[in-house]
Amino acid sequence: MRKMGLVSRALALALGLIVLAGCSSGAPAPATQAPTKPAKPKVLHWYATDNPTSFDPAMTSDVNTMEAIIWQVYSGLVSYDEKGNVQPEIAASWKVSDDGKTYTFTLKDGVKFHSGRAVTPEDFKWSMLRAANPALSSPVADSYLDDIVGFAKFFGAQSAANAPVSKLTASAKAKADEVKAGKAQQSELDDLNKQLDAAKKKAEADVKAAYEELQKNPGIDTPDAKTIVFHIDAPKPYFLVKLTYPTAFVVDKDKAPFDKPIATSPDNIKQAIGTGPFMLTGFVDNSSISVQRWDGFYGQKAKVDSVDMQIIKDELPNYAKYKSGELDIAGVPTSEYKRIKADTSGEGKEMKEYSYASVGYFAMNEGKYEPFKNAKVRQAFNFALDKEAMIDVVYQGSVFSAYGILPSGIPGGNADKIKKLSYDPARAKTLAKEAGYDETHPLPEMTITYRPGETTQKAAEFYQQQFQAALPIKVKLQPMEWGQLLNETRKKNTLDAFSLGWTADYLDPQDFLSLLLACQAPYNRYGYCNKSVDDVLAKADVAPPGDARLAMYANAEQMIVDDGAWIPINFGKRIRLIKPYVSGFRHNAMGVMPLNTVDLADH
């Protein structure tokens, strides 16, 4: 019938259109192209795993944004080499005073911004003052610049000024509830609100005054065109290492707004002027980022002409793009890891593994679950877990097992030498008995709270099965959305046990041990406290840099492990697939290093 002919013709036309569209602008043709004379621009096809959060080094705290943009476009006084040691970057050299409180940096010659202007010590001072500007609301400035004397004072004043406002806000909220319940008068609430308004105005004025004070006396001197001096508040040896973090990078004061962050938007690309080997040239929200080689870079000029980064949030399409030839470097889905590793004559050859300075741990909250206050119970839980089996079954081998706190890549990291609490279910039972728990007096029911996900679900079930097998206990599982989970852990006394992780801000043991496991540590959300450990950490935090200091941290780490403070579970591994024609891709314990060393052979 004629109708049928029309339909099948239409379908054929549609199919043809699909093929045409694909051929004209689809996947690259498979290999074997003879190189043509005028070299095609060398474009590295790479990826980001999420939308970047900012173009602004003063605002960035997530590794994805750092790897995709910040580390390519900007730089600072110092950086990490491939082994994780601090190396000169914009600074040619530095001296530390005898009392450890004054750092004098000499800048390299010929360091310029992408705009062509030469970098001066004033630019560094300006950039750091900008990072602390209350108008920017940087979430990281106070963590990284608070050692410099003026900044320490300012951040302290800022907290002091805001404290009464927070208190009054809470009181006003409580009062409002009381008024609704009829337990208080509206006039009391009005009074409180008046006080609150006054307090807010005062806080604003105080912070403004404190910031003006900071700008006058930042604790940073710029005696000449090549020298910058920092005065810090105590002889902290990790101050140098903290300068590798983007908050200490330099931005162009002629381009970056002083009182606004450089938000992600194609319009703001012209503000994102740094000193790095690449310039930011393109951005499509949730889709792609592109950077281009800058020939005025003070170090090794990039070997490729540009880098094109697709934003690919799911690991399977990422891998698919590698297979189709659209990506030169890709990640490896957890479910594919074992298969690819075993494929030693094929893709297995293209897979590379790198240590990453992160640790995943199982937290036993003394603030909620009483038995955890007893070290023997915590040790028992440690012995009850077959970590090697867990890494194999749950993580498919895509992470390293952890028995200590410090991943390798942290100087003084003891991952190999630490005395382990290895799997020993018999010992677990004995320890529990010594603490007073056995079949007749079992441990109270415990709930493990974890973030939903394929791997985290398997991990939670693994814990449940192992603990119930080795110990007299019933374990319940409670998945909880990430934001809510974070919220609950911060309350410190609502969850029995939970899984968390920690990624290094800088490669120094202080970043792990003192920030997570000291009694009053800001991130100690499980109530662990050992005075002897605290004493060692306090001494090590201000000891002069060197082996003696690292030995103190190693000592503290062993005490913490013996104490069973956590169950350390895994150290980070970054796994990449790299096409054979790609060379010079570097990785250190903090992540991907700037891509100026990457080259692409003809392919």
Added chain:
Amino acid sequence: MSRRLLALIPTLLVISAITFFMGFAAPSNPVEIMLGEKGTPTQIDRLKHQYGLDQPALVQYGRFLWNAVHGDLGLSYAYPGRPVREMVQKGFENSVKLGILAMLYAGILGVLLGIIAAVNRGGPLDLFTMFLAVAGVSVPNFILALIGIYWIAVKWHLLPVSGWGKPAHYILPMLILGTRSMALIARITRSSMLEVLHLEYVRTARAKGLSAFRVVFKHAVRNALIPVVTVLGTALGGLLTGAFVVEIIFSVPGLGQTAVNAIFTRDYPVIQISTLLIAVVFVLVNLIVDLSYGLIDPRIRYG
């Protein structure tokens, strides 16, 4: 009709209030999410204060409404400094482009398949097209997506795996996004056509000697289209406002990604504006569908 458009305003107000206060009721806040595992209570308090998040809910909502009415949709919390309007606008444009393509694919192919099935009732073509329809409805779209990527992109190199910006990037997401609706439309068209094909006037037309083609396309289809338009209309709202899973897999920078990410990061202003936009789209689409009944069937007209 203007009455219906005016009714949009209280609808939007109610939706915005519900969304806002629900967002408030959800635990955590943008600052905590931004800081992640890091973030001391002091830092959180300070940032909350700077973003105005420590104000009572009513005050924040009032501030939001006041600004919105004056055209200021505010700044994002999760992407400091980014205007909400910019974030939502681009995402919406991309979702609309993809949605319209998906709708065209679903509508045209769905109707064609339905007609083929109805005209060949009981025959092999009928069975085959209905098998496609059932598969299209039952197979989850992410599975379809991965199958499509594996064969079409990776094995046969016909199209790129994912991305956005070139015509080739539209095809796979369009197919995956539209297949469910296409399948539904095929089934509905088939049953609707079957009803119509048995009516007296169709038999009369055939008896008069008109070709099968003219009978089906000129006389029968129009009357069969009303249920189809209903299905299209219901699906269209969803297609235009983004499908999160498809967007993630194919890296399509659409409204689905923007809206869902805003929820995970508690980016209240973006959640608000996205939700309101989606509501407006659904109301307008319903209005258009209602009006189109009048076009298809002159017996249905609105005063």
